Amino acid sequence: MSTAQTILVFNSTGQQGHATVQALSDLGKFKILAVTRDPSSESAKNLVNIPHVHVVKGEVGVHEHFFDQPIHGVFFVQMGFDIEAALKDIKSLLDISEKKGVRHVVFSGTDQCGHRDIGIGHPFLDAKKDVEDLLQGRKFDWTVLRPVGFMENFYKAPYKAQVTTTWLQSNHYKMISVVDIGRIAARVFAQPTEWTGKALNVAGDSLTPGEIVEVWKEVTGELLDDKEPPQFPPGFDSAMAFFTKNEFEASVEWTEQNFPGVMDLKTWLKSSNFAKA
Ligand SMILES: NC(=O)c1ccc[n+]([C@@H]2O[C@H](COP(=O)([O-])OP(=O)(O)OC[C@H]3O[C@@H](n4cnc5c(N)ncnc54)[C@H](OP(=O)(O)O)[C@@H]3O)[C@@H](O)[C@H]2O)c1
Numbered sequence: 001m002s003t004a005q006t007i008l009v010f011n012s013t014g015q016q017g018h019a020t021v022q023a024l025s026d027l028g029k030f031k032i033l034a035v036t037r038d039p040s041s042e043s044a045k046n047l048v049n050i051p052h053v054h055v056v057k058g059e060v061g062v063h064e065h066f067f068d069q070p071i072h073g074v075f076f077v078q079m080g081f082d083i084e085a086a087l088k089d090i091k092s093l094l095d096i097s098e099k100k101g102v103r104h105v106v107f108s109g110t111d112q113c114g115h116r117d118i119g120i121g122h123p124f125l126d127a128k129k130d131v132e133d134l135l136q137g138r139k140f141d142w143t144v145l146r147p148v149g150f151m152e153n154f155y156k157a158p159y160k161a162q163v164t165t166t167w168l169q170s171n172h173y174k175m176i177s178v179v180d181i182g183r184i185a186a187r188v189f190a191q192p193t194e195w196t197g198k199a200l201n202v203a204g205d206s207l208t209p210g211e212i213v214e215v216w217k218e219v220t221g222e223l224l225d226d227k228e229p230p231q232f233p234p235g236f237d238s239a240m241a242f243f244t245k246n247e248f249e250a251s252v253e254w255t256e257q258n259f260p261g262v263m264d265l266k267t268w269l270k271s272s273n274f275a276k277a
Pocket of ligand 1 (some may be wrong): 010011012013014015016017035036037038041043044059077078079080081109110111125147148149150153
């Protein structure tokens, strides 16, 4: 009989969830329950052949049935724009995790550019502070990841167009690949004592818009030269304006020291679909 500890990964078909499932699997020491609302979806099918992974139906809020068996660790991100409902579901997940003896909960929130107490001014993003607060004083160990902007955002046109239109030449824009967030989450589960009770602001690179253009040209051959500022959906545009003005807190040096191998933009681009053939 296998004695591998079980990690319950919510949002497992998403960017961070999938990367966390993959990185946990690579460690070879955990059984992974990859949670999705729809096990028949294409993104769920992409998980089924990963070793040590079992795709299971559920979501934060529909989670009680997972705790009929011993669960060692839980990973989740915050989803859903009904903030009150999302926080209620997250609290319920944390309550049952505590009651059923889960050892370690990892929540991936966001770097808040030093505005954790005053708020970013966007309800969905500011609710991550409430989630962090819900972790306090529990019987389980917890770790919060606070990633900066995802490098994978560049796959979405509106994000890429910011570099040469709205982003300020005087600012450094910090970024991290979701692949590294997954690796960091897996390391946190594997070495819990080092990371228990801590919030980890993590970044893989920090570049001015001019530096991003240079790296982009070198690796992809493409010159970033958008002239029209991108349109973000109403409500979200104010958050994007916030992140244009305010630099993330995370230190690339600290991240590299503690999680060696974290990718800078050049390394990530070389591994991405943007790289020159
Ligand atoms: N983009 C950035 O630069 C950035 C930076 C820092 C933090 N963040 C935070 O990262 C979080 C998103 O993480 P992610 O990009 O890894 O997630 P994602 O790729 O958007 O996927 C999340 C997964 O959660 C599941 N899900 C459960 N409830 C959902 C709901 N109500 N709406 C949509 N999907 C739902 C979906 O899987 P099923 O359908 O299979 O159940 C989905 O695949 C957000 O909280 C965001 O604020 C983003």
